[in-house]
Amino acid sequence: MSIGTYALRRLGVMVVTLWIIVTVTFLLLHLLPGSPFVDQKNLTDEQIALLYERLGLGEPLWRQYLDYVGGLLRGDLGISFQFRNQPVATLLAGRIGPSVQLGLQALLVGIPAGIALGSVAAVKRRTWLDSTTTITAVIGRSVPSFVVAALLQYVVGVQLGWLPIAGWRGFAYTILPTLALAVAPMADAARFVRTEMVEVLASDHAELARAKGFGPWGVARRHGVRNSVIPLVTLVGPMAVSLLTGSLVVENIFAVPGIGEQFVRSIFVNDYPTIMAVTILFSALLLVVIFVVDLLYTLIDPRIRLGGSVER
Amino acid sequence: MTGGLFWERMRRRPAALVSLVVLVVIAVVSFTATLAGLVDPVAQDVTAVNQAPGAEHWFGTDVLGRDLFARLLMGVRISLTIAFFAGLLDVTLGVAWGLISGLARRRTDGVMQRFLEILGGIPTLVVLVLMLTVLEPGLVTIVLAMAVTGWIPMARLVRAQALRVREQEFALAARVLGSGRVRLALRHVVPNTLGLIIVQSMFTIPTAIFFEAFLSFIGLGMRPPTASLGTLLSSGFQTFTFLPFQMLVPAVTLSVIMIAFNLLADGLRDVFDPRGVVAR
């Protein structure tokens, strides 16, 4: 099918999925027994009644649903139960910055490092360098990011004192959390690039490059990397997912004022509007990233772009 | 694949073999020690609070004077149990769905496929968080939540294999002879796919272990005083700066288990799935 049709289809699936998530989230959280208010006992009956009215909690379910969806489309995410004056949207908007910065930094550090590692492993295949990099990649993939975070914090922050332990008051504060989050993408990228590059280096056009007079590193740099990295784009989606997951804990460990930290806190205090909002936000973000990446891949590969069709 | 061939190939992959041994040892020790009452993870001893690792308490004690070694074994047992049952459910659900979808009529398969596409598009984290926010935290909930999210890759795999078998000649011959599709499924698809199923589940289990630790750490999973790897990590984290071992011990254990599972899964994949059909 053509790119346009494919894109539309994927867009459709994305919208449907998001809608399902919104609906399920709404239903689940509204069917919960018990009062949504954190400190119920401190409020008088009138106050409770007022709040109910203000938050529209007395309306029939379908009405609340429509209101909610309508609100979503307008950017209104409700009022936080925890901070009763604050619209969730404002609350989250203030926290998006650090999370985005952390995520991007992690990718910018992790992916190039992974590509370099994987390339070295591929060129120096079957030497000790290859084994070491492969083992490092396995460890990076297996050890959860929050374990890495805690270790980094302890070793670098507490014992060595080189970098601040927690907080967000300058660039230095971002280094440790970035590293903690970057390990997983780096390991994934390294493994992937190694596999791809080994294949590319054995290909006919790599041999032609050698016949031109390039040595193994020259071939890897000029031809290997480009050919291996293009398919890497397909990994960005799952990477984004694991970055989001990781950010929840890493932000907590390093006291980064991001969305992840807020999310965990909201869970503890049962601040449902915030929980819902973040869930939907995360889902939307992930779905969009996956969708964009999917499309990007079909565009980046010159064979597909200029050939004009997508084979699925 | 015969048993002999399997072990021969495994012998050539020391990393996977060592991992297998390590995991078996860990599992056996943790299960027998805790079930047979050889260690006590709940006994509190206020006189021996927050002790560093030493002769009497090999890994030290926690804030309530409980022996950390015992709690660690308990934690490993609980995490492995969760992972095992979640994996079991994943396999059951996934294989069933995959078989039905792969061997059914085109329309049914199409509908089931759409369902997978959309359900699979929902990030695991989202589903887990939603389910665990709504339901009572506990062993059963976690197992259910992870089963709900983990069966989809297995379903896709089994469906693809079912379709493949279906196209083959002997399947057509069997159907001509009157074998029903159930027979086809059980006698042909499953045996051929067993290797791939094993590999896929080997990747599901560390994911389950990871999520349990993760969820418990942020407070959505098991809750203290239950000892699971996640809760141990969580309590350990609180005293991290001045009592690092309380977190380091479960951290290292978790890492070792994860690494071992990943290496084992990689090795098994080389043995059963040389063409890389299984997606992680």
Next chain:
Amino acid sequence: MTRVLDVEDLHVSFSTPAGRVQAVRGVSFSLDAGEVLAVVGESGSGKSVMARSVMGLLAGNGRIDSGSVRLRGRELVGAGERELRAVRGKDVAMVFQDPMTCLDPTMPVWKQVAEPLRLHSSVSRREARAVATRLLERVGIPDAAVRGKQYPHQFSGGQRQRIAIAVALVCHPGILLADEPTTALDVRVQAQILDLLRELRSELGTAVVFVTHDLGVVSSIADRVAVMYAGRIVETGTMHEVLWHPQHPYTWGLLGSLPHGDERLTPIPGSPPSLLDPPPGDAFAPRNPYAVARDTQEAPPFFEVTPTHHAATWLLDPDTSPVEPPPVIRRRWEQWHASHGDTGCGRDTRILHRSVPDAEGGSDE
């Protein structure tokens, strides 16, 4: 005539799980500027390996065991990798068999053509691009300024091979190694590529080693021919000599299996021997209907037919009784003699003087 390449007693082997395979077993030949030498043989004859060893481009498990490869006097065997890289692409270049896979799919073609130039000389990017564009135009890519920016998959197989030729010739190498460059192309395109190679050879004075299994191609491009079997050259001479006055039974077999009008194809039965443990005698003996007893024990040396034509077969030994070649070959010989008349070179060879009884009982002289 300047000598550009001298290969002497080259031995190349590969290590495989089963042992060392002797792929090239003592090959010698030389090449002058502007000459086209066709190296002909079945697959497994060692022809590709030999070509690749000239530039030292062997796979990881291959190595040159002994022998010499001299490029304008400079010894390449035993040279360091760095030295070889300086030579590859610049003094010796290669064109590969499969045009569909030999170009990088993610790089515009002009860049791929310009690469050797940028690597081996210090021309600027702009200048290299200009040279590449001109060369693309020369090899027959129309509108090269625009098309040069395109990617390989936007070109047909024949065009890709032209691009590959441009890549090889951009630094004006003295030697071009062509490893079955037309095998993967259809006949019409084949002819075009051969024409192109011929023109370029004249223009640039490049010597060409043209490896092929297709004798039909040989006649349209080769000056000289070397026939290889089981890692050795069995016959070598000018194109006319080898194609029209062949002396080695293997060459007879190859020519006999060429489709020619309404004659039946007679493929050579059997297959080449395993080169793990090469036989001591003539490797072709088991399949050779004209084999003599000596063939199994002792490999025949080269016998001179003319100063330019040599064949390694005991049939040319004075002590061997004469044999009648197959009818196809006999006809070729007749044409050969006809075009040479009673004068010309090679009159002092045994064959021409010997009276060879043919099928009808007459003699050929």
